[in-house]
Amino acid sequence: NAGVTQTPKFRVLKTGQSMTLLCAQDMNHEYMYWYRQDPGMGLRLIHYSVGEGTTAKGEVPDGYNVSRLKKQNFLLGLESAAPSQTSVYFCASSRGTQVGAFFGQGTRLTVV
Amino acid sequence: DAKTTQPPSMDCAEGRAANLPCNHSTISGNEYVYWYRQIHSQGPQYIIHGLKNNETNEMASLIITEDRKSSTLILPHATLRDTAVYYCIVRVATGGGADGLTFGKGTHLIIQP
Numbered sequence: 001n002a003g004v005t006q007t008p009k010f011r012v013l014k015t016g017q018s019m020t021l022l023c024a025q026d027m028n029h030e031y032m033y034w035y036r037q038d039p040g041m042g043l044r045l046i047h048y049s050v051g052e053g054t055t056a057k058g059e060v061p062d063g064y065n066v067s068r069l070k071k072q073n074f075l076l077g078l079e080s081a082a083p084s085q086t087s088v089y090f091c092a093s094s095r096g097t098q099v100g101a102f103f104g105q106g107t108r109l110t111v112v
Numbered sequence: 113d114a115k116t117t118q119p120p121s122m123d124c125a126e127g128r129a130a131n132l133p134c135n136h137s138t139i140s141g142n143e144y145v146y147w148y149r150q151i152h153s154q155g156p157q158y159i160i161h162g163l164k165n166n167e168t169n170e171m172a173s174l175i176i177t178e179d180r181k182s183s184t185l186i187l188p189h190a191t192l193r194d195t196a197v198y199y200c201i202v203r204v205a206t207g208g209g210a211d212g213l214t215f216g217k218g219t220h221l222i223i224q225p
Binding site for chain 1 (some may be wrong): 146148153154155156157158159160161199203204212213214215216217218
């Protein structure tokens with residue numbers, strides 16, 4: 001059972017480039033989340049989804065877009081990367097809001 | 113969601129019980145207490161959660177005071193692998209819309225050999 005898998009694990013982008021981070025879960029969870037974590041900080045919510053075809057903004061959504069075309073996948077897109085988006089990105093999923101969430105191992109993104 | 117206060121760091125000897133406190137004096141009646149931990153460079157790991165009764169699972173115990181204004185996470189026999197940042201999070205578990213988890217800076221627990 002893989003749980004939550006994030007692809008890629010590491011990436012270096014140049015300012016202005018675009019990329020998509022993929023999150024896949026095999027637990028049939030309805031809820032999926034994207035967070036970012038900056039050095040010495042807690043996680044901050046970027047976007048989330050409560051089911052296939054639905055997405056919503058979190059605390060820090062600017063500069064990011066998301067899509068949930070399939071229940072098991074949640075994609076995070078950066079249209080024009082900026083150095084301020086250098087961070088570790090974590091995806092999570094959960095069966096509901098009354099239970100714990102499962103996190104992926106993170107994607108370390110550097111924008112130069 | 114209510115704000116939580118945790119000590120920035122704690123030490124505990126290997127094999128002893130680690131007791132991590134959390135204050136949440138503004139907690140509302142429908143807010144749950146969740147605990148997660150993050151081992152260096154890894155994704156957060158769910159530990160336990162509760163509303164008002166004490167809870168226990170294979171990883172830890174959660175003790176919530178009667179007035180619900182504070183709680184303690186107990187790792188009964190700490191090992192070196194328990195060294196991590198522990199986050200106490202208070203949130204409403206509505207079962208409907210999801211607004212994610214608000215992570216503060218947590219407590220850095222260091223298990224000493």
